[in-house]
Amino acid sequence: MGVLNVTPDSFSDGGLYLDAEAAVAHAQEMAAEGAAIVDVGGESTRPGAQPVPEREELERVIPVVERIAVDAEPTVSIDTRKLAVAEAAVQAGARIVNDVSAFRSDPGMAGLVASAGATCCLMHMLGDDPQTMQDDPRYEDVVSEVKAFLEERLAFAVTEGVPEGHVWLDPGIGFGKTPEHNLELIRRLDEIVAIGRPVVIGSSRKTFLGRITGRTERERVAATVAANVLAYERGASIFRVHDVSEAVDSLKVAAATVGRTQWTTTPSA
Numbered sequence: 001m002g003v004l005n006v007t008p009d010s011f012s013d014g015g016l017y018l019d020a021e022a023a024v025a026h027a028q029e030m031a032a033e034g035a036a037i038v039d040v041g042g043e044s045t046r047p048g049a050q051p052v053p054e055r056e057e058l059e060r061v062i063p064v065v066e067r068i069a070v071d072a073e074p075t076v077s078i079d080t081r082k083l084a085v086a087e088a089a090v091q092a093g094a095r096i097v098n099d100v101s102a103f104r105s106d107p108g109m110a111g112l113v114a115s116a117g118a119t120c121c122l123m124h125m126l127g128d129d130p131q132t133m134q135d136d137p138r139y140e141d142v143v144s145e146v147k148a149f150l151e152e153r154l155a156f157a158v159t160e161g162v163p164e165g166h167v168w169l170d171p172g173i174g175f176g177k178t179p180e181h182n183l184e185l186i187r188r189l190d191e192i193v194a195i196g197r198p199v200v201i202g203s204s205r206k207t208f209l210g211r212i213t214g215r216t217e218r219e220r221v222a223a224t225v226a227a228n229v230l231a232y233e234r235g236a237s238i239f240r241v242h243d244v245s246e247a248v249d250s251l252k253v254a255a256a257t258v259g260r261t262q263w264t265t266t267p268s269a
């Protein structure tokens with residue numbers, strides 16, 4: 001899953017793809033490098049990011065979704081917490097709704113996913129506000145708490161009519177977690193995988209990798225590869241990344257080594 005942030009302020013690629021032409025070209029480039037999915041976002045959720053008004057988010061993402069979705073591949077995912085944005089994106093051809101609030105910002109999101117026959121990614125975030133999520137995050141046991149949250153969100157989605165087979169789960173690396181919480185989640189990812197749904201992992205270029213390596217955001221490719229391979233080995237199936245070619249090559253080697261020669265690329269798998 002290639003990351004396409006149509007924002008001025010995303011933590012690593014902010015400002016690069018605000019222009020629709022540049023965004024579409026980057027989507028095509030990521031697809032050529034092997035991304036099965038392109039995740040289009042119009043609002044940064046980095047710690048401390050300012051909320052984006054609905055109209056502005058729509059203006060950023062919809063022209064881009066429309067143009068990428070014209071082709072059968074890559075599958076378009078919309079990264080939003082807003083129902084109106086998800087609705088317009090699905091209308092424009094998005095097949096996956098990636099909601100970092102896991103349907104908490106707008107519970108109506110579940111009904112949209114159900115009626116559109118879309119797939120959703122439900123992610124764990126501590127609290128419900130990216131502006132404050134990194135203020136002293138605490139857990140008794142981060143893995144069991146994230147797992148319980150994802151199980152509850154999965155049950156909610158199913159109650160609202162989303163088939164279980166259309167739900168992906170994500171532990172939310174960096175969303176209200178210390179570096180040690182993130183490492184613990186990757187180390188014990190098999191416990192999240194045991195819920196029985198495909199697990200998405202979004203470690204790409206994140207701060208905890210910088211804390212370990214001392215590298216700046218764009219220098220964290222090798223660190224991201226390491227985190228992805230370890231997550232893959234523990235059962236993760238979808239990897240949200242900025243650097244697609246390195247992710248694909250490293251995961252091909254990981255897959256060949258552990259004998260899982262295929263990983264999930266189809267939205268409803």
Ligand code: HH2
Nearest residue numbers: 005010011044045046121123170173202
């Ligand atoms: N991380 C970010 C955004 N969306 N979605 C899922 N499912 N999992 C993630 O880990 C995840 C996500 C944050 O990264 P990025 O999009 O690169 O930055 P920003 O939020 O600043 O746009």
